[in-house]
Amino acid sequence: MFAPEHIIDRNNVYIMGSGNKVIMMAHGFGCNQTMWRFLIPELPDDYKLVLFDYVGSGAASMAEYSTSKYSSLEGYAQDIVDICKVLDLQNVSFIGHSVSGTIGLLAARAVPDRINALIMICPSPCFLNIDQGYQGGFEKHDLSELIELMDKNYIGWAEYLAPLVTGITERHPVTNELTESFCTTNPISAKNFAKATFFSDHRTILPENTHPVLLLQSDNDALASLSVGQYMEKNTPNSELQVIKGKGHCLHMTHPQDVALHIKRFLEVKCAGE
Amino acid sequence: MFAPEHIIDRNNVYIMGSGNKVIMMAHGFGCNQTMWRFLIPELPDDYKLVLFDYVGSGAASMAEYSTSKYSSLEGYAQDIVDICKVLDLQNVSFIGHSVSGTIGLLAARAVPDRINALIMICPSPCFLNIDQGYQGGFEKHDLSELIELMDKNYIGWAEYLAPLVTGITERHPVTNELTESFCTTNPISAKNFAKATFFSDHRTILPENTHPVLLLQSDNDALASLSVGQYMEKNTPNSELQVIKGKGHCLHMTHPQDVALHIKRFLEVKCAGE
Numbered sequence: 200m201f202a203p204e205h206i207i208d209r210n211n212v213y214i215m216g217s218g219n220k221v222i223m224m225a226h227g228f229g230c231n232q233t234m235w236r237f238l239i240p241e242l243p244d245d246y247k248l249v250l251f252d253y254v255g256s257g258a259a260s261m262a263e264y265s266t267s268k269y270s271s272l273e274g275y276a277q278d279i280v281d282i283c284k285v286l287d288l289q290n291v292s293f294i295g296h297s298v299s300g301t302i303g304l305l306a307a308r309a310v311p312d313r314i315n316a317l318i319m320i321c322p323s324p325c326f327l328n329i330d331q332g333y334q335g336g337f338e339k340h341d342l343s344e345l346i347e348l349m350d351k352n353y354i355g356w357a358e359y360l361a362p363l364v365t366g367i368t369e370r371h372p373v374t375n376e377l378t379e380s381f382c383t384t385n386p387i388s389a390k391n392f393a394k395a396t397f398f399s400d401h402r403t404i405l406p407e408n409t410h411p412v413l414l415l416q417s418d419n420d421a422l423a424s425l426s427v428g429q430y431m432e433k434n435t436p437n438s439e440l441q442v443i444k445g446k447g448h449c450l451h452m453t454h455p456q457d458v459a460l461h462i463k464r465f466l467e468v469k470c471a472g473e
Numbered sequence: 474m475f476a477p478e479h480i481i482d483r484n485n486v487y488i489m490g491s492g493n494k495v496i497m498m499a500h501g502f503g504c505n506q507t508m509w510r511f512l513i514p515e516l517p518d519d520y521k522l523v524l525f526d527y528v529g530s531g532a533a534s535m536a537e538y539s540t541s542k543y544s545s546l547e548g549y550a551q552d553i554v555d556i557c558k559v560l561d562l563q564n565v566s567f568i569g570h571s572v573s574g575t576i577g578l579l580a581a582r583a584v585p586d587r588i589n590a591l592i593m594i595c596p597s598p599c600f601l602n603i604d605q606g607y608q609g610g611f612e613k614h615d616l617s618e619l620i621e622l623m624d625k626n627y628i629g630w631a632e633y634l635a636p637l638v639t640g641i642t643e644r645h646p647v648t649n650e651l652t653e654s655f656c657t658t659n660p661i662s663a664k665n666f667a668k669a670t671f672f673s674d675h676r677t678i679l680p681e682n683t684h685p686v687l688l689l690q691s692d693n694d695a696l697a698s699l700s701v702g703q704y705m706e707k708n709t710p711n712s713e714l715q716v717i718k719g720k721g722h723c724l725h726m727t728h729p730q731d732v733a734l735h736i737k738r739f740l741e742v743k744c745a746g747e
Contacts, residue, residue, distance in 0.1 A: 213646040233650075236510035258646070258653035372487040372532070376507075379532035383657035 203285040210278055211259045212286075215239070215248040220470065221288050223249040225279060227297030228396045229360075229381045229389060231257025234296075238451045241459030243466065249288065253278050255388025269391050272298065272399055276305035283313045292466055294318045296451055297423065298396040300414075305401070307410050316469050318413045318462055321448045323423040324431060325400040333402065336424055342397045349390050357381035363421050366447025373452045405434040411469040412438035415450060415461055422448040439465075477559040484552055485533045486560075489513070489522040494744065495562050497523040499553060501571030502670045503634075503655045503663060505531025508570075512725045515733030517740065523562065527552050529662025543665050546572065546673055550579035557587045566740055568592045570725055571697065572670040574688075579675070581684050590743050592687045592736055595722045597697040598705060599674040607676065610698055616671045623664050631655035637695050640721025647726050679708040685743040686712035689724060689735055696722040713739075 206212070213232060222242065224235045232250040239248065252259035253275050268274035279302065283291060291314045295303040300322025307314040326335045326342065348356040361378040362368045381389065412435055416428030425442060432440035441461045445454040480486070487506060496516060498509045506524040513522065526533035527549050542548035553576065557565060565588045569577040574596025581588040600609045600616065622630040635652040636642045655663065686709055690702030699716060706714035715735045719728040 208644045211646050211649045233507045233510065236507065236513075239510075240514045258649035370482045372485050375485045375532040379657075383653075 206281045206285045209254060209260045209263055210251040210282055211257060212282055213250040214286075215250065216244070216246060218245040218247045220246045221249060221291045222246045223251075223279070223282070223288065223291050223293050225293065225295040225299035225303060226252065226256065227295075227299050228392050229256075229377070229384055230296065231380060233257070234376070234380070234449070234452055237455040238458060241455050243463055246292070249282065249286065249291075251278070251282055253392070255392060256384060261385055261388065264385075264388055266387070266391055269388065270395055272302050272395050272401065273305055275299075275302045275392075275395070276309060279303070279306035280309045283310050288313055290315045290470070292316045292318065292470060294320065294462070295322070296320045297322065297448060300324075301399075301401045301404075304404055304408060308404065308407065311409060314410060316411045316413070316466070317408075318415070318465065319431075320415050320451050320458060321417055321420055321423045322414060322431060323427045324402045324405060326397045326422065327400065329400065333430060334424075335427060336422065337397070339398070346390060346393050346397070349386060349393065353386055354382055364448045365453065366417075366419065366421060366449075367453070373449060376452075377449070402430075402434065405431060406436065408435050408437060410437065411465075413461065413465040413469075414438055414440040415458060416440060416442050417447060417450055418442050418444050419446045420448045480555045480559045483528060483534045483537055484525040484556055485531060486556055487524040488560075489524065490518070490520060492519040492521045494520045495523060495565045496520045497525075497553070497556070497562065497565050497567050499567065499569040499573035499577060500526065500530065501569075501573050502666050503530075503651070503658055504570065505654060507531070508650070508654075508723075508726055511729040512732060515729050517737055520566070523556065523560065523565075525552070525556055527666075529666060530658060535659055535662065538659075538662055540661070540665055543662065544669055546576050546669050546675065547579055549573075549576045549666075549669070550583060553577070553580035554583045557584050562587055564589045564744070566590045566592065566744060568594065568736070569596070570594045571596065571722060574598075575673075575675045575678075578678055578682060582678065582681065585683060588684060590685045590687070590740070591682075592689070592739065593705075594689050594725050594732060595691055595694055595697045596688060596705060597701045598676045598679055600671045600696065601674065603674065607704060608698075609701060610696065611671070613672070620664060620667050620671070623660060623667065627660055628656055638722045639727065640691075640693065640695065640723075641727070647723060650726075651723070676704075676708065679705060680710065682709050682711060684711065685739075687735065687739040687743075688712055688714040689732060690714060690716050691721060691724055692716050692718050693720040694722045 255264050293303045300319030328334045357378045365374045367374045443457045529538050567577045574593030602608045631652045639648045641648045717731045
């Protein structure tokens with residue numbers, strides 16, 4: 200068991216507010232905890248917010264980076280589990296962006312009594328096109344080429360991917376910020392996280408879910424389509440899908456008020472009486 | 474005259490809210506606009522917030538970086554002037570952290586009719602020890618060594634400077650974030666900004682000030698001491714000094730509520746009736 204201060208330091212954990220109820224927020228690939236700043240002012244006041252960066256991302260420590268551990272999403276889920284344990288968090292409402300929806304599901308399986316609800320913003324359990332029944336949106340060779348580009352031209356890769364993610368092709372602060380965040384993430388950890396995110400298939404864990412799940416999907420997202428959200432709702436017990444009219448894969452940055460409206464309603468209903 | 478979208482893009486300008494009144498927020502050396510996120514939720518709701526990154530910092534464009542222009546604080550002030558002009562900002566309450574207090578004064582001289590009040594968080598008009606009458610806190614050779622360290626060991630430099638700035642020597646999210654921000658700023662623009670910040674002496678412009686000025690100083694700041702704040706109050710017409718009990722040079726990140734209380738009171742008094 201790690202000492203609490205070790206994990207707090209390792210994952211650059213930042214706690215805001217002092218409510219009895221807890222919201223934990225997990226960023227996506229190539230991102231960091233600062234990107235929650237647009238959503239945070241819209242969230243209810245009576246929650247304590249627990250923010251963090253995955254090892255290898257943001258301002259978390261690279262000293263403990265392990266290529267093998269962080270080559271699968273289970274490694275990232277372990278970061279969440281560690282934080283929940285050392286802070287002894289209970290009744291956590293977990294908000295995960297993109298791949299952190301899946302990572303949250305993995306963490307909730309590991310510590311089911313600590314997490315009581317999962318909110319997923321633009322999630323996808325698998326970004327690959329598998330068969331007629333599941334089209335994650337990407338062919339494996341296309342994603343392989345994208346990841347190879349990280350070696351050849353790291354800046355070019357970031358400048359290609361960021362507008363695809365935000366859905367904003369002209370220069371815009373959110374696209375600029377994502378480009379900058381991609382560029383300034385350690386290339387080794389970024390590539391490893393990219394592979395874990397884009398080449399994995401976690402559809403099989405959806406039916407095992409036992410927590411209330413809110414799926415917030417964009418109606419126009421190049422990375423996680425509406426059909427992916429519909430697949431998740433169909434295959435995840437206790438889930439509801441809400442579709443937000445808005446382009447892009449970063450609704451928490453581009454449409455924070457719309458996202459917050461759904462989150463507040465969901466928390467009021469699902470977490471009432473705690 | 475530049476096209477508006479050019480400046481918006483160049484300085485990664487981000488506008489929040491839609492109030493009639495304007496607060497413009499200018500980050501300090503080695504920082505970027507995301508560091509205002511702790512203060513923003515505490516500010517009054519009826520203001521439009523204008524955030525930006527200086528060219529060479531944060532997610533602003535490096536394409537237009539000019540070593541000569543940005544070797545003096547006047548170059549940074551021109552970024553502010555450009556943004557005020559292209560957005561046609563009026564009645565701007567300007568908030569500047571650290572060196573951006575001085576940069577704000579320079580901008581207010583250039584466009585006095587657009588700026589109506591200046592709020593300076595941990596400002597210093599000169600970081601150098603000049604004589605018995607003015608002790609900025611640092612000997613020139615010490616600062617020269619610190620800036621030379623940027624060439625020799627950029628990571629080591631960031632890890633040395635960040636805890637000095639935040640006043641938090643143990644690992645802490647704010648110190649981690651500052652270290653990361655220093656490390657990920659382009660070394661060329663960072664070194665140039667450091668020289669412009671730490672080797673300049675702008676004390677002579679203080680008496681020329683014509684705007685209401687709020688000086689918020691920490692009572693324990695390794696970079697801008699209380700005596701620097703007292704010097705500024707004495708030599709700046711129309712200024713008031715408020716001392717915040719709190720360690721470090723980043724009060725907007727570590728003590729946002731205390732900072733906001735003073736700002737709100739100041740704005741209510743100074744900007745009433747607009």
